[in-house]
Amino acid sequence: MKDRVRVIDATKYFDKVLALRNVNITVRTGEVVLVIGPSGSGKSTLLRCVNRLENLNKGKIWIDEDEVTKPKADIRKIREEVGMVFQSFNLFPHLTALQNITLAPRIVKKNPEKQAREKARALLNRVGLIEKADSYPGQLSGGQQQRVAIARALAMDPRVMLFDEPTSALDPEMIKEVLDVMLDLAREGMTMLVVSHEMGFAKAAANKVVFMDNGEVIESADPETLFNRPQKERTKRFLAHIL
Amino acid sequence: MAEVKKPKIEITDGALIPGKDSDAVFSAWRISFFGALSLIILLPIITPDPYRRIIAFLPDGILRTFEVTIFSIFFAFFLGLITGLGRISRIKIINRIATIYVEVIRGIPLLVQIFYIYYALGRFLKIPDIASAVIAMAVCYGAYLGEIFRAGIQSIPKGQMEAALALGMSRSQALRRIILPQTIRLVLPPVGNEFIALLKDSSLVSIIAVSDLLRRGREFASRTFDYFETYTMVALIYLVITLFLSRLVAIMEERLQKGER
Numbered sequence: 001m002k003d004r005v006r007v008i009d010a011t012k013y014f015d016k017v018l019a020l021r022n023v024n025i026t027v028r029t030g031e032v033v034l035v036i037g038p039s040g041s042g043k044s045t046l047l048r049c050v051n052r053l054e055n056l057n058k059g060k061i062w063i064d065e066d067e068v069t070k071p072k073a074d075i076r077k078i079r080e081e082v083g084m085v086f087q088s089f090n091l092f093p094h095l096t097a098l099q100n101i102t103l104a105p106r107i108v109k110k111n112p113e114k115q116a117r118e119k120a121r122a123l124l125n126r127v128g129l130i131e132k133a134d135s136y137p138g139q140l141s142g143g144q145q146q147r148v149a150i151a152r153a154l155a156m157d158p159r160v161m162l163f164d165e166p167t168s169a170l171d172p173e174m175i176k177e178v179l180d181v182m183l184d185l186a187r188e189g190m191t192m193l194v195v196s197h198e199m200g201f202a203k204a205a206a207n208k209v210v211f212m213d214n215g216e217v218i219e220s221a222d223p224e225t226l227f228n229r230p231q232k233e234r235t236k237r238f239l240a241h242i243l
Numbered sequence: 244m245a246e247v248k249k250p251k252i253e254i255t256d257g258a259l260i261p262g263k264d265s266d267a268v269f270s271a272w273r274i275s276f277f278g279a280l281s282l283i284i285l286l287p288i289i290t291p292d293p294y295r296r297i298i299a300f301l302p303d304g305i306l307r308t309f310e311v312t313i314f315s316i317f318f319a320f321f322l323g324l325i326t327g328l329g330r331i332s333r334i335k336i337i338n339r340i341a342t343i344y345v346e347v348i349r350g351i352p353l354l355v356q357i358f359y360i361y362y363a364l365g366r367f368l369k370i371p372d373i374a375s376a377v378i379a380m381a382v383c384y385g386a387y388l389g390e391i392f393r394a395g396i397q398s399i400p401k402g403q404m405e406a407a408l409a410l411g412m413s414r415s416q417a418l419r420r421i422i423l424p425q426t427i428r429l430v431l432p433p434v435g436n437e438f439i440a441l442l443k444d445s446s447l448v449s450i451i452a453v454s455d456l457l458r459r460g461r462e463f464a465s466r467t468f469d470y471f472e473t474y475t476m477v478a479l480i481y482l483v484i485t486l487f488l489s490r491l492v493a494i495m496e497e498r499l500q501k502g503e504r
Contacts, residue, residue, distance in 0.1 A: 053408065079408060079411040083409075084409040086406060088400075092407075103410075103420060104412060108412055
């Protein structure tokens with residue numbers, strides 16, 4: 001399997017505060033990599049550097065053969081091919097669910113309206129929300145909004161999907177419906193980099209779990225090994241809190 | 244967290260926007276509006292002299308007031324939008340120019356600005372009186388509207404821009420498709436209020452030979468010495484117009500908010 005995402009020696013400061021220190025992570029094509037760690041450990045920052053919502057101070061990030069971090073990189077082209085799902089959904093409140101999904105394919109990829117709509121309907125069907133096509137985000141529950149947000153990202157045919165704590169703003173009864181959609185995606189071979197503490201999802205779908213603390217990767221392994229036989233003291237302490 | 248919080252801008256000046264009590268049969272708005280309207284209708288019937296003559300003399304002025312107001316609103320809106328965008332621009336020089344414009348214009352009374360454009364600049368280039376009035380009002384209100392647009396744009400959650408960028412949109416696409424449509428909804432009540440305030444302030448242009456409602460009233464009164472009756476009528480007409488418009492703004496606001504639900 002080829003490497004889809006390579007993060008090499010990523011270092012990032014906010015003003016003087018270190019957010020990432022020499023982070024190395026590889027996500028192979030079709031793999032699901034889960035990043036866990038206490039808040040402020042740099043997980044979200046790492047994700048946001050992959051699609052250049054933030055810029056690294058040092059280090060490189062590659063997606064397939066394209067270097068994301070080089071100064072002349074076509075950032076918009078990269079973002080087209082990197083789907084992102086946010087903790088707070090960030091659906092566009094003035095557009096219907098369907099319009100949320102069709103907008104970027106239409107104005108960024110210049111797909112014809114009809115084609116974009118057909119694809120959006122297929123995606124809504126896939127996330128189980130076809131009957132909500134004409135609803136506005138304000139009329140949807142949190143879980144439904146997040147599923148529309150996933151469909152919105154998928155509509156761009158991304159090479160990799162980034163999930164930034166996709167279920168942590170949700171009520172417990174809505175978490176499952178979102179995780180089910182993510183599990184489906186994983187099964188179909190989508191390459192995913194996920195920041196989440198959902199152990200069930202990790203065990204069912206993750207090929208690798210990375211534990212970060214204070215902007216550093218402490219250790220990474222397959223879920224079974226990392227959760228049951230962590231090597232580092234810090235990992236053990238963190239897992240004791242969340243397991 | 245599942246609830247999307249809707250930001251709201253508080254109303255500062257301009258006319259009153261009807262609140263929750265506006266459903267009451269005897270709401271403040273209804274008493275004022277219909278009270279003023281009935282006086283305008285009844286006074287000429289009860290006391291034909293001089294009210295009937297006043298009523299016949301004023302319509303030209305009302306039309307002129309509308310003309311100045313509508314042209315001023317049109318230009319002020321675009322000036323305000325450009326200024327608001329300039330104020331949030333990442334390009335320093337644009338940002339600075341927009342900020343200086345707002346600071347300078349807001350620091351000079353509108354009446355002085357009208358004098359300045361008509362009389363002071365009149366020494367170098369002759370600007371017709373109505374054009375002077377429209378320029379002065381648009382330039383002045385453009386600065387105030389610019390601040391409303393800026394506040395509106397900045398109150399849209401950061402995640403909206405990020406989500407748009409993450410989908411591959413350019414900043415200008417994101418502004419046009421995502422940020423501005425939400426901003427317009429948000430700023431409609433305060434912008435509507437500024438328009439009403441503008442209509443009232445348009446009475447200031449009566450001093451530079453624009454024969455608006457107030458000017459016509461003054462002409463009539465100075466000829467007939469019916470000061471009390473004339474200015475009563477003028478005040479009532481302004482009141483009916485602004486109350487009507489404030490109601491219109493409130494209805495538009497309600498509609499837009501329903502569309503978002």
